[in-house]
Every structure is written in structure tokens, then in C-alpha cells.
Amino acid sequence: MNRGYMGKVLIVDLSKGEFREETIPDEVYEKYLSGIGLAAYLLYDRIPREADPLGPENILGFVSGLLTGTGSLFSGRWMVAGKSPLTGTWGDANCGGSFSPAIKRCGYDGIFFTGMSETPVYLYIGDRKPQLRDASHLWGKDAIETEEMLQDQHGPGARIAVIGPAGERLSLISGICNDKGRIAARSGLGAVMGSKRLKALVLDGKKRIVPYDRKTVHKLSRTCNKWVQFQPPLGPSIGTALIGALLRILPTAMAMDGMVYKMILRQWGTGGMNQMSPEWGDSPVKNWKGSSVDWPLKKSKSADPDLVKKSEYVKYHCYSCPLGCGGKCSMTGKYSETHKPEYESVLALGGLCMNEDTDSLFYLNELLNRAGMDTISAGATVAWAMECFEQGILTLDDTDGLDLGWGNASAMVALIHKMIDREGIGDILADGSRAAAEKIGRGSEKYTVHAGGQEPAMHDGRQDPGFAVHYSVEPTPGRHTIGAQLYYEMFQLWKRVRGLPKKLPFQIYHKNSKYRATENHALETAACSKYMNVVNGAGLCMFGTFLGIKRTPTFDWLNAATGWNKTPEEYMEIGMRIQTLKQAFNIRHGIDPRANRLSDRALGIPPQPQGANKGRTVPIEKMMADYWSQFGWDPSTGAPTGETLARLGLSGE
Amino acid sequence: MSYTIIETCTGCGACVRICPARAITGKKKDVHKIDGDLCIECGACGRVCPSAAVKDQFGHVCVMVKRSQWKRPAFAGDLCMSCSMCIDACPVHCLDLSEAKGPKDLHGYPYLKEEKACIGCGFCEAECPVGAVTMVVPVQQETPKKTKPAAKTASRAAS
Ligand code: SF4
């Protein structure tokens, strides 16, 4: 029976150079879906307790989504999972491009690497048996050079994921790259790949991906596509910035409909928020110490969405995406082109460091993509170093003469080069701000902003406490792509899932209500986590799901692709199971969930004296406990209770 | 399920050369064999076999078709959403995305880059959710009035 998934995974033992195919029973897909759920199911008891994330016992899994290749839209996301060397927790990262269907076309829902190779290798899968091939000639090459060389060798059909020099040098903030500028950046899993001396995966399989009912999948896709294509002209980008300012001034907020965000994405990409976001307090400024006052429009115009768009010469769509938020941009200087800098990169390397130099944003974007280093963590670590410099904790002697004054773009470029090369102070910063503060000491810890060791993204919990909660409670701490009050509004899950609070589009509410730890907020955050596990099991793009559950029919696509007849509530239960398993993974590895709480500063402790989020504090302890209760985890420790584990059919051992 | 080869096979090897999944093996002049695990049911072997020796997944014997008469994808730009699903579906990688259409529309659109490589499998058509791909016999091979001599000119052009 065709059910959209391939029913098999490949296990590669890099120490022995051996391959093993493993058939996955249907029941596993019914309980965990594919994608992130399958990865959690397989890695939970196979990564031994106390495993060194950079040691041979860690397992690195590349998984596709259940819906990938079935004819559903937005289903081109692949995920990589393993124990994170950055946080010591469950780690995963998510990426688009064209790599996700390639995993399935090799006949697998996932490819898992154990052990460690003695010399650099890459995995090649074509029509015949998988092979590990020598990658010595590729070691040291940047991600794009490597991809180009492998592409030349294996032809245009090969789909390639690689690490750059950052991953090779075990930078704890390194990721895994594909399609010359997409990166699965978070959780530091590039270092895990580097530790295994696995330079790349080259996939060129031709297997067909067959859903249960392609006609119905396509019908659902056509309806969804109509919503995506609806695009009235939006006018110049200054309009978005002014709306941001208005949202800051008003005492009330308005529930958002994802169609609005979709239109922004279609017009400019994620960068459409470059100026709006700092205005209304969504983006942190100056290492989270500053505010909208420090990053006014005349500074944020360095990344004006219209300005960025000027250099865009072609749109970039991930596989199966009708929206196309990405783009390719031309630039001058050492590199002639780059994938359009994303919102996160622009704000982390821009406002967070007070950097107004547009050219440096483009250059650093390309440089970090090639190095395979996370732009969020890199930017946040530089911002932290700048504050340490301001405070006199770091001096010119420490920085090899670099003046790390706020916004010094040329110093930033030089510093990031050092981080990639692990040279001088760059060697210390290459592992992110928490690790750097531990090495430097002298009170520098006070200026780090992280959750469990991961730098949070450019969305401020003091503006939307939902972000603060998810940063703090997710089994992959510091993650911004799971939930927020804003995301809940856009997912519109109450339209399909019983018992969830309604937040009708454009409904007006008082801003103060966002900061109350209510039962409804707990329901909302829990729903976001459950739903995103379903989405990541399906391999869907979060931006697609922002259109709302009626317009982007995740549950219906899943039923049509698999032939199941599950209710939305049953899917949410699957999401809950995956989340609980990931949390149980952390407990098994000695993580105290309470310790992953976001740093004080980013929670408004103490509150900011000025700006969009003036006077705001997130009641985080209560919100975390409430969230854990929603999952049936112990509200005082965050550990899943025996009862909950049993109810979800998990052993917890 | 998979395509199969029956005894009428003369072992000419035409199918081996065209099979994009390299699923067919056999010695010259011997009856060839299709590996069912590798076969992706593209039908190319059936379209090239001169001895009516290939059966499709339903057990029907395939009919040889002159390559010039094989259907090729035609794209409807107004329906296309640039999602590249068709490009990914193609087993011989003969489709590609164009440059941006123009300054007003920065999207690239799929086109048949390697016309000669196309094996007419129709996977691109089957996987496009919005019906933007239609398999048609290439236009230059047809005369406007669909008169008989057309087939002859076409076959000569192809040989
Ligand atoms: S149907 Fe296609 S894949 Fe299968 S044997 Fe024939 S040519 Fe090869």
C-alpha cells in the first residue's frame, strides 16, 4: 500500500564503513509520522546516555517529511537531528531547498549516521548501493565550492548537503548547507557532522514517491495555491515600517491573519519585516539591551526591504513551494551573488550589533553561508562581545586590536573571519556566547542572552511572551520556529481542533493581556508545540502553515497522502507524543528543563526603561509551569510524568 | 510492481541504453531482465523495444513508438507556480528553471532544457498539482491539417 512514506531508513556506520537498511513498521508512522517524529523515535534509545555529542556514539539523522513529494505544497523541508553539542539537549534543525525529496527518492525516509570516519568522506547514493567516498580533496573547501565541485562530478540531478569550514572545525554554532545558501543552522549540528568527518551527502536516487490518493492531495493543493497567489499590490516598504511604528504606539494589539504575512513574504521575503519589526519591539537591539529608540527608522533603513529587493534578480522557491520567499541577489566585491539575506541574518548582524552598513550585511550573509555558520548565533555572539568590549571586559589586547565598538562593520567582518578560522579571539567566539563567556569569565556571563546555550532568534519575548516561553520550554531551547502568540493567531487551529481558544483575525485586545499567565495562553503555547511537531513530521514549511489550518490543510493532506482517517485531535496527540519523547530524551541525558530558561534580560528582568517594550516583564516561571502542565509533565520540574509517558505509549526508559 | 520483459526479446539492448534507473540487465542477444526494485515504471523501455517484448505493470505489451512522436511536456505559464515539483520528478533531469521572466515577474519557470534527453514518461505532468504541464507530441512534427503524409515526414526526420 502506498502511503506517501518510503517505509525504510538507511543506517550508515562511519566507523566500520557499513550500511544497513531498516524497515520501519507502519505503526511507527501512525504514532510518530515521518520527519522529526521518526527521528525522535529512532534516536531516543539509540543515542546512549551521556553520549558525547561530538563523539562516535552520537547519531546524526537526516530526515525528509511524510508529505514531501506527495503533491502537497510547502513540503520541501528536511530536518537534521541528533544530540546537540551546543545545548547538550535534543537538537534539530530544519531547512528547505531541494534536498528533502532527494532523501525519499533514494528510497528512504531518513539517513542516519553513527560512528566516526577516520578520514573525510562523503555519502553517495545513485541507482546502486550507497557508497562512502573519499572527501579529502573537499575538506577545507567552503560549502558552495564543495557543492559546485560535487555537482560537476555527479551531474545536475544530484542533491547535495555539506558542511563548510565551520562544521569541520567543530564550531558549536555551525550548520549544514544545501542549494548554495540554505542552511539547517541551529543546534550546532554542523559540528556533529564535522566530528564524524562526513563532508557531504550526495543523493541522486530516482525512486517515485507515491501517496495514497494523489488526486485528493492535488485538489487540496490547488485550493491552497489560490490563497497563495492572491496578492494585491503592497506599495513601498516604508508602509510596513510605519505600521510597525503604529503598532508600537497603540495600547492595543490586533490578532494577525497569516494572509497579511504571506503577502509580505511574497513581496519581499522574510526581510519584509526588517524595519517593521524593530519598530514594534519584535526585534531585539544592541544585544537585547537597546530598544526601538536605539534603532530608529533612519538606522534600520540600512536594511530597507525595498533596498534589498533592488539587488534581487530572481526569486527562489524551495521544492514544492508556491510562495517563493527566497531570492538570489547580485552584489559587488569578493562574491558576486548571495541568497537574499533573511530577516534573522539581517537583524542579528544589523540591529543587534548596531551595524548600519548594508554592504557588510550582504557580505557576511554570503561569508557565513559559505562557512556553514549560523547567522543568528554568530551575530548574537558578536553583539555580546561588543557589549563586553564596551564594559571593558574585553580589551584591544583580547581582540587582537579590533575595535569592537557598537556598529563597527569592518571590525565585525574581521571578527567573523576569525571565528570561522578559529583564530585568536575567534577561536573562543566560534562556540557561541555561553561557551565564550565560560572561557573569558570576568563577569561576561551577565551579558549573554541564551536559552540552554542557544542564542534566541530576533523575536523578542518582551513583545510577544509566547516567544519567551517557547525559547525556554522547547526540548531544543532557544527555538523561534515553534510558537508564539502571533503564530497561534495565524495557525487558526481552533477552526479544526476542538477545545482551543479562538482568536479571530483582526480582533483587538489590550496589550497588557499578553503578559498574563492565563489558562488560554498555556493552551495556545501547547497547541503551537504539538502542531509544529506534526508540521515537522510532515516536512511542511512553517510559513505555509501561517496561512491557517483551513487554507494550508495539513491534516487533510496527511490523510489523503497516507489513506488514514485521523481527526485533527489525533494528529495533535501525535504532536504531543513527539514533544514528550524529545523532552524525555533530555531528561535521559541529564538535562534539567528549568535550566533552559531564557536569560533575565530577554524576559524584562529588569524591565526596559524605554522603547516599544518599556516596563514589560514576562511572568516566565508561571508560564513555563503552565506549559508543562498542559503536556502532563511535572509542573515543578518539566519532566514528563510516568502517567503521561504510559498514556502516550512511551517507555521513558 | 514493475515492467517485465518476455521471451520475444532479441537482446538488442535498446532498453538498457534508455532506462533511466539502470534497471535492465542482460547479455547481447539474450533475453533481458528488469530488476523490479529498481524499475520506476517510466515506460521508456516499452517505447523503444522493436520486438514487442516489454510488458507494463498491468501486463500489457507495450507498443514501440518513434521517438519523434513521443510526447513532451508543454508548460502553461499562467498556471505555473514555479514550485519545481516537475523538475524534481524528472528521472533524466532534462527540465530546468529559467532565469527571471522579466523585471515585473522575477520568477523563473520550468522549461525543457534537454529536449533530446526527455523519455516522455509524463512524470512531470503527473506530479504537477495545478495542471500546468501537458504532455503533447512536439508541434513541429504535426501538420496543421493532420493529414496522413505527416507521419511519414515525421518518421524520416526521426531516423
Ligand atoms: S519502465 Fe523505465 S525504469 Fe522500468 S525498466 Fe523500463 S525503462 Fe527502466
Ligand code: SF4
Ligand atoms: S510542477 Fe507545475 S506548477 Fe510546479 S513548476 Fe512544474 S509546471 Fe509549474
Ligand code: SF4
Ligand atoms: S516527460 Fe517530463 S519527467 Fe519524463 S523525461 Fe520528459 S521532461 Fe522528464
